[in-house]
Amino acid sequence: MIWGSQALGGVVNVVTQKPVDGIEARANAEYGYADQISANAAIAAGNDTVQGALTGGYFRTDGISQAAAGTEADGYRQYNASGRLRVEFAPGFGADLRGYYANSRLELDGFPAPTFSFADTDEYSTAQELYGYAGLFANFGGLENRVAFTIADVNRDGYDPAPGAFTPHYLYRGRSERYEYRGDAKLVEQVRVTFGAERENLRFYDGSDTYRADITSFYGQAIVTPVEQVTLTAGIRNDDHSRFGGRTTWGASAAVKPFENTLLRASYGEGFKAPTLYQLFAPFYGTDTLQPETAKSWEAGVEQSALAGAAKLAVTYFHRDTRNQIDFDLVSFTYANIARTRAEGVEVELALKPVAALTVTANYTYTDAENRSAGYEGNQLARRPQDTASLSADYRLPFGLSLGAR
Numbered sequence: 001m002i003w004g005s006q007a008l009g010g011v012v013n014v015v016t017q018k019p020v021d022g023i024e025a026r027a028n029a030e031y032g033y034a035d036q037i038s039a040n041a042a043i044a045a046g047n048d049t050v051q052g053a054l055t056g057g058y059f060r061t062d063g064i065s066q067a068a069a070g071t072e073a074d075g076y077r078q079y080n081a082s083g084r085l086r087v088e089f090a091p092g093f094g095a096d097l098r099g100y101y102a103n104s105r106l107e108l109d110g111f112p113a114p115t116f117s118f119a120d121t122d123e124y125s126t127a128q129e130l131y132g133y134a135g136l137f138a139n140f141g142g143l144e145n146r147v148a149f150t151i152a153d154v155n156r157d158g159y160d161p162a163p164g165a166f167t168p169h170y171l172y173r174g175r176s177e178r179y180e181y182r183g184d185a186k187l188v189e190q191v192r193v194t195f196g197a198e199r200e201n202l203r204f205y206d207g208s209d210t211y212r213a214d215i216t217s218f219y220g221q222a223i224v225t226p227v228e229q230v231t232l233t234a235g236i237r238n239d240d241h242s243r244f245g246g247r248t249t250w251g252a253s254a255a256v257k258p259f260e261n262t263l264l265r266a267s268y269g270e271g272f273k274a275p276t277l278y279q280l281f282a283p284f285y286g287t288d289t290l291q292p293e294t295a296k297s298w299e300a301g302v303e304q305s306a307l308a309g310a311a312k313l314a315v316t317y318f319h320r321d322t323r324n325q326i327d328f329d330l331v332s333f334t335y336a337n338i339a340r341t342r343a344e345g346v347e348v349e350l351a352l353k354p355v356a357a358l359t360v361t362a363n364y365t366y367t368d369a370e371n372r373s374a375g376y377e378g379n380q381l382a383r384r385p386q387d388t389a390s391l392s393a394d395y396r397l398p399f400g401l402s403l404g405a406r
Helices: 277-281
Strands: 022-032 036-046 050-064 074-090 093-107 124-140 143-159 170-188 191-205 210-227 230-241 245-259 262-273 293-306 311-329 334-355 358-371 387-396 402-405
Touching: 170 277, 191 277, 210 277
Parallel strands: none
Antiparallel strands: 022 036, 036 050, 050 074, 074 093, 093 124, 124 143, 143 170, 170 191, 191 210, 210 230, 230 245, 245 262, 262 293, 293 311, 311 334, 334 358, 358 387, 387 402
């Protein structure tokens, strides 16, 4: 309800370093399959009124061939940096600044002559991404207020290094600017309300034409805890898209803890996602008749802890029905709507902590994603893995070094 269509499949909350006192620094490095290297470093400092942090990172991999019949690996490389500054002018009143920049290069496969089938090529693309946030916050007793401006700017260029080809053979420029207000009020000890409004201006340039769209949104959400063991959440949102009109969606969830180590969860939600300007108007690939994607989903699960928290098992069942799902058609090589789809399945998660320094986690997800459109019932949706599993272990040594494998 709060994040809109960008959160149709969930939210990843990235929190950078925010020390309260003194100076802190950290670094990590990873090595993996396909000569994959990941390295990051961060330094942060602050006191009660001013905090700041800078991070830098590098990632590269030889990759694998994007073309199934190809033999040439398609690699990827990225440099990135981020920073944040928070200043509190008076208790509960202040400003936040955050920024992120990334520069990347991706090797591609294409459709070379004379067969024009998907195969190894020397093509590659570059991207420069810039994201920024500037906000003011003011807290009055039980009411927290925030006004903010965010920006996302992405420049992408594609190259085919044939003899004499020094300029991009395609380029895309995307930009999003958002103005928002959010309030968070604790009415009484058992009731918390979050509400807000936002305006998002979108722009897409394909090298010759510029396309625009605007979205104005209002939302509200209440979190009620009638007793300590029960939490109820419900919210409603309206999105008014300049090309597709207004849509209202709502959602609700419940979390119940009948016993000290047992948690029961259930939720229902609706989603609305308009096609992106790229999906609508990209040369060759765009389809300007695309319709918005809508979804209704519910899930239920149980989480059980044991051995004083050293073991935790969670099982969740999920079900989602979608209309006009936006997908890429590998026959026409354009974006298209799938009239009806359904995805349902179960996820099992296990976390073990046999000793304080060692954490072992495992999860498995089974997903049955089907086309439910007339004439296509039962066909599996492309690019949706039916079985997904992972296992990881992490051991933290007493002098600050962590060793792990996945």
